[in-house]
Amino acid sequence: MSFETFKVQGANYDDCVQKVRWEYGEKAVVMKRRAVRVGGVLGLFTREGVEVTGYISTDLRYASGGSYAAPARPLDFETEKQKILAAAPVPVNKPDPTLEKLLARVETLTEKIDAKALPQRDEEHPTLVRLEDLFAQNDFSLNYTKAMLDRVRKEFSLDALEDFDAVQDRVIEWIGETITIYTETPVRRPPRILVLVGPTGVGKTTTIAKLAAAYGVHGRWGERLRVVMITIDGYRIAARDQLEKYGSIMEIPVAYANNNEELRKTIAFHQDSADLILVDTIGKSPRDAVELAKMKAFLDACGPAAEVHLAMTAGTKYSDVREILRQFTPFNYRSVVVTKLDETSRVGNVISALFADGKPVSYITNGQGVEEYIHRAGVVRFLINLEGFRIDRDAIEKQFGEQ
Numbered sequence: 001m002s003f004e005t006f007k008v009q010g011a012n013y014d015d016c017v018q019k020v021r022w023e024y025g026e027k028a029v030v031m032k033r034r035a036v037r038v039g040g041v042l043g044l045f046t047r048e049g050v051e052v053t054g055y056i057s058t059d060l061r062y063a064s065g066g067s068y069a070a071p072a073r074p075l076d077f078e079t080e081k082q083k084i085l086a087a088a089p090v091p092v093n094k095p096d097p098t099l100e101k102l103l104a105r106v107e108t109l110t111e112k113i114d115a116k117a118l119p120q121r122d123e124e125h126p127t128l129v130r131l132e133d134l135f136a137q138n139d140f141s142l143n144y145t146k147a148m149l150d151r152v153r154k155e156f157s158l159d160a161l162e163d164f165d166a167v168q169d170r171v172i173e174w175i176g177e178t179i180t181i182y183t184e185t186p187v188r189r190p191p192r193i194l195v196l197v198g199p200t201g202v203g204k205t206t207t208i209a210k211l212a213a214a215y216g217v218h219g220r221w222g223e224r225l226r227v228v229m230i231t232i233d234g235y236r237i238a239a240r241d242q243l244e245k246y247g248s249i250m251e252i253p254v255a256y257a258n259n260n261e262e263l264r265k266t267i268a269f270h271q272d273s274a275d276l277i278l279v280d281t282i283g284k285s286p287r288d289a290v291e292l293a294k295m296k297a298f299l300d301a302c303g304p305a306a307e308v309h310l311a312m313t314a315g316t317k318y319s320d321v322r323e324i325l326r327q328f329t330p331f332n333y334r335s336v337v338v339t340k341l342d343e344t345s346r347v348g349n350v351i352s353a354l355f356a357d358g359k360p361v362s363y364i365t366n367g368q369g370v371e372e373y374i375h376r377a378g379v380v381r382f383l384i385n386l387e388g389f390r391i392d393r394d395a396i397e398k399q400f401g402e403q
């Protein structure tokens with residue numbers, strides 16, 4: 001079966017989608033996105049951008065006379081959001097918790113309405129029903145599931161659907177293609193500054209210590225680096241002790257900064273003596289906009305080159321992952337660290353949410369011990385965590401690289 005594909009680049013995901021709609025109309029289906037460098041001259045002045053690839057739907061099942069009901073016209077979350085914002089009584093400059101809650105609710109509802117566009121199960125091929133159950137079992141979002149099942153319907157003939165194993169092998173590949181991995185920039189001079197933000201108790205401090213061990217003690221991903229850990233959580237004695245204990249065991253310096261100015265000075269102090277500066281922060285509720293804004297002002301001392309990573313627990317449910325991703329947006333985080341992968345057998349929630357927001361993953365952690373339970377993120381690591389699918393490890397390693 002042949003179909004027309006496309007590849008479009010833009011400043012961000014929304015920009016790409018707009019271009020796709022403009023060029024190819026409503027029949028275009030975006031399947032894959034990845035972070036790329038765009039623009040520039042002779043390799044200089046490139047910017048971070050996004051590239052989306054997909055195909056043009058030639059699906060005739062929805063044409064009149066088909067056996068499936070015409071799909072409900074999907075509501076677009078952004079359009080609905082703009083309508084709500086426009087109707088707000090005052091200009092919304094700072095996050096308003098009520099409005100945020102309302103937006104989250106609208107998003108859930110639009111998802112549910114979208115999902116109604118799924119054909120009735122009793123009209124479905126058993127392979128599709130089985131796949132739909134597997135997606136649900138792994139906590140994939142309804143939109144993600146629908147997009148995947150649509151693609152299966154489009155790319156497999158009725159005959160081909162009979163071979164469940166062949167179909168699921170392809171689906172695993174497609175899921176793998178929706179996972180974006182963060183590419184580390186091997187900067188050392190000035191030192192790379194890695195800041196970890198995120199909700200309370202997700203494992204930020206532990207992850208900072210794990211990164212310090214991996215980069216600074218074991219040289220696990222290349223040459224051993226000179227590492228410094230800074231915490232801005234100096235007021236909490238327990239937090240201070242926690243990092244200090246790790247620091248003394250690993251013989252890695254730990255510094256404290258209690259305000260923006262101290263943080264700026266501490267970073268300046270280590271400018272020439274460190275290769276990697278790891279900044280641990282105070283866990284914040286994603287709902288506390290005022291506290292988040294304060295911490296953002298504090299962290300501005302790290303400078304624009306600092307890499308902010310957002311830590312979150314793998315077991316977080318889909319709608320909460322979306323909310324955390326949204327509420328931490330002001331920190332301009334580049335990537336997400338998925339923690340406590342060992343505590344869940346479901347990774348569809350995180351995969352769907354990161355895909356919906358176009359966010360890459362940089363590291364995953366999967367255990368309490370500091371020595372080894374951190375890995376650079378890799379597609380295979382997520383795929384082997386999928387439940388119920390038959391995973392052909394050799395095949396996915398061939399495609400996505402060994403982990």
Ligand SMILES: Nc1nc2c(ncn2[C@@H]2O[C@H](COP(=O)(O)OP(=O)(O)OP(=O)(O)O)[C@@H](O)[C@H]2O)c(=O)[nH]1
Pocket residue numbers: 199200201202203204205206207239281282283284339340341342343365366367368373
């Ligand atoms: N199972 C499991 N537990 C983890 C992992 N990473 C951290 N933890 C545990 O999670 C708990 C909280 O870890 P912290 O590193 O203190 O979390 P935090 O985000 O710094 O917490 P706050 O500073 O209070 O916001 C501890 O009991 C850690 O041992 C992991 O990968 N797997």
Ligand SMILES: [Mg+2]
Pocket residue numbers: 204205206233239280281283
């Ligand atoms: Mg902490």
